[in-house]
Amino acid sequence: xxxxxxxxxxxxxxxxxxxxxxxxxxxxxxxxxxxxxxxxxxxxxxxxxxxxxxxxxxxxxxxxxxxxxxxxxxxxxxxxxxxxxxxxxxxxxxxxxxxxxxxxxxxxxxxxxxxxxxxxxxxxxxxxxxxxxxxxxxxxxxxxxxxxxxxxxxxxxxxxxxxxxxxxxxxxxxxxxxxxxxxxxxxxxxxxxxxxxxxxxxxxxxxxxxxxxxxxxxxxxxxxxxxxxxxxxxxxxxxxxxxxxxxxxxxxxxxxxxxxxxxxxxxxxxxxxxxxxxxxxxxxxxxxxxxxxxxxxxxxxxxxxxxxxxxxxxxxxxxxxxxxxxxxxxxxxxxxxxxxxxxxxxxxxxxxxxxxxxxxxxxxxxxxxxxxxxxxxxxxxxxxxxxxxxxxxxxxxxxxxxxxxxxxxxxxxxxxxxxxxxxx
Numbered sequence: 001x002x003x004x005x006x007x008x009x010x011x012x013x014x015x016x017x018x019x020x021x022x023x024x025x026x027x028x029x030x031x032x033x034x035x036x037x038x039x040x041x042x043x044x045x046x047x048x049x050x051x052x053x054x055x056x057x058x059x060x061x062x063x064x065x066x067x068x069x070x071x072x073x074x075x076x077x078x079x080x081x082x083x084x085x086x087x088x089x090x091x092x093x094x095x096x097x098x099x100x101x102x103x104x105x106x107x108x109x110x111x112x113x114x115x116x117x118x119x120x121x122x123x124x125x126x127x128x129x130x131x132x133x134x135x136x137x138x139x140x141x142x143x144x145x146x147x148x149x150x151x152x153x154x155x156x157x158x159x160x161x162x163x164x165x166x167x168x169x170x171x172x173x174x175x176x177x178x179x180x181x182x183x184x185x186x187x188x189x190x191x192x193x194x195x196x197x198x199x200x201x202x203x204x205x206x207x208x209x210x211x212x213x214x215x216x217x218x219x220x221x222x223x224x225x226x227x228x229x230x231x232x233x234x235x236x237x238x239x240x241x242x243x244x245x246x247x248x249x250x251x252x253x254x255x256x257x258x259x260x261x262x263x264x265x266x267x268x269x270x271x272x273x274x275x276x277x278x279x280x281x282x283x284x285x286x287x288x289x290x291x292x293x294x295x296x297x298x299x300x301x302x303x304x305x306x307x308x309x310x311x312x313x314x315x316x317x318x319x320x321x322x323x324x325x326x327x328x329x330x331x332x333x334x335x336x337x338x339x340x341x342x343x344x345x346x347x348x349x350x351x352x353x354x355x356x357x358x359x360x361x362x363x364x365x366x367x368x369x370x371x372x373x374x375x376x377x378x379x380x381x382x383x384x385x386x387x388x389x390x391x392x393x394x395x396x397x398x399x400x401x402x403x404x405x406x407x408x409x410x411x412x413x414x415x416x417x418x419x420x421x422x423x424x
Contacts, residue, residue: 001361002102004034017105020112020322025101033095040088047081100203104357106322107331113321119334120321125305126314128338129396136402137341138394139272142168144402146422148390150272160262160277167419171393171406172280172386174413179282179307179384180253186303188253188284193233195257196224201236204362206328206354217259230254231380234285235358242373243366249288249296253383256281272391274346279387286379289366290356293377297331297353300381304335304349307383310409313392314338316345328354337392348388351381 007014008031015027111120142148147168153161164172180190199210199218202225208214210225217226227233234254243250262275273279284303288296301317308315320332329352336345356375359365365373397405404419411417 001099001357002104003360004030004099007031007099007102008034014102014105017322018102020106021103021325022114022323023101023103023327025103026098027102030095030098030102033091033098037088037091037095040084040091044081044084044088047084051078051081100361103325103327104330104354106325107353109319110325110331111319111321114323115321116324118321119324120319122317122319122333124314124316125309126312126338128314129340131340131398131400133400135340135395135398137272138339138391139341141394141398141402141404142272144421145404145419147171147419148273158277160275162273162276167414167416168390170414170416171390171410171419174410174415175384175386175389176255176280176282177413178310178410180255182307182310183253183282183284183303183383186251186299188251191230191234191252191254193227193230193254193256195227195259197227197232197236199223199225201232201239201362204239205232205235205358206326206361207232215261217261226259227256228260229258229281229380230256230283231285234283234380235362235364235378238287238364239362241364243287243364243376245289245366245368248366248376249286249292252285254283254285256283258385269342271341273387274342274391276387279385281385282383284351284379284381284383287359287364287366288377288379289368290375290377293353293355293379294331297333297351297379300351300379301333301335303383304351304381308335308337308348310407311389311393312407312409313396315348320350326352328352328357330355330357337388338396339391340395340398341391346388346391348385348392349382351379353377353379 002014007027011027011031018025018027111118113119136144139150145167147164147166149163149165152163184190196219202216207216207228210218216228219225234252257278258281259278262277284300286296305317315335315337318334318336320334325332332350332352334347335349337348339346355377358378359375364376366376367373394404397407399405402421406414406417406419
């Protein structure tokens with residue numbers, strides 16, 4: 001959430017930022033509501049002062065008629081004050097609702113564009129593989145290897161659910177340990193987070209927990225939702241907290257299941273594991289001082305690249321344009337790995353610097369040199385979304401005999417060099 005004072009003083013720039021990001025937010029209405037809120041607060045303070053003064057005067061007044069007039073005036077104020085308080089409450093609620101619609105400001109170097117087609121490639125790593133045979137996609141590979149069962153998932157739960165079996169389970173667990181060990185070298189603390197979070201934590205991180213636009217599964221008759229990412233509980237864990245400066249940065253490697261409705265996702269590009277309702281993810285999350293957040297953001301990208309280089313997967317780094325940033329990100333980079341089944345790159349990681357946008361909503365601050373608490377910055381980034389990583393791994397490392405040759409980095413974690421086709 002942007003600072004209200006900043007919005008009022010920079011209304012034109014904030015509205016232009018909304019246009020660049022394709023967000024329908026009424027900055028002018030926010031300014032009007034903020035002004036009305038200020039006026040109501042002043043009116044209430046004046047009424048309460050007048051009421052206090054009238055109460056004193058009633059006690060001091062000896063003339064009966066004058067005293068009666070003061071009493072009548074006091075009764076009128078007792079009616080007007082609750083009315084003003086009710087109006088103030090309504091204005092504050094509407095102001096917060098409108099303020100929450102306004103996205104974060106945007107890094108000046110972020111490309112301006114309407115959607116993901118206007119994201120800008122920064123660099124590539126690795127060679128796109130060529131095959132001397134007709135390669136399979138991960139759905140066919142998973143079936144022939146006997147390790148991914150979409151039919152069982154559909155029967156028991158519904159479309160876009162799946163069972164992992166045998167070596168796919170070992171592969172998922174191996175990928176998790178591989179990522180966590182690499183992150184530990186950068187000071188990220190392994191953390192298993194709850195799969196549920198209060199709506200306050202979702203709103204605080206920029207997600208919409210309920211309503212027609214949500215991608216979130218919510219629990220009926222409860223202030224709880226299934227998390228779409230460990231970012232939500234990792235950010236929410238310090239709600240209303242003040243962190244001493246010498247503890248920063250705080251780095252977490254969050255392991256969680258992720259649940260997403262993926263409403264409106266259809267077509268071959270969403271086939272198989274690419275868009276599913278449940279998957280496992282290792283998420284980087286950090287709290288830091290404002291002056292350190294851009295450096296830490298670049299570090300997160302470095303970690304993501306190191307992970308995919310170690311897996312022997314070709315990828316490219318993409319600078320996300322304004323129309324594809326989402327609400328909270330000040331700047332965002334994606335890694336897209338080569339997926340032969342799509343004959344294209346597909347998003348596998350995303351890392352964002354959200355500056356103080358989430359911290360303001362969640363009231364997370366730090367204290368510098370024992371002084372007045374200030375808002376800190378938060379950052380998040382995918383280390384490994386297992387379902388997407390499996391797509392690239394299976395498709396890139398497939399062999400002509402239908403087996404999968406695992407990269408050396410994974411062999412110690414999986415306990416084998418190759419995944420063989422199912423017998424029979």
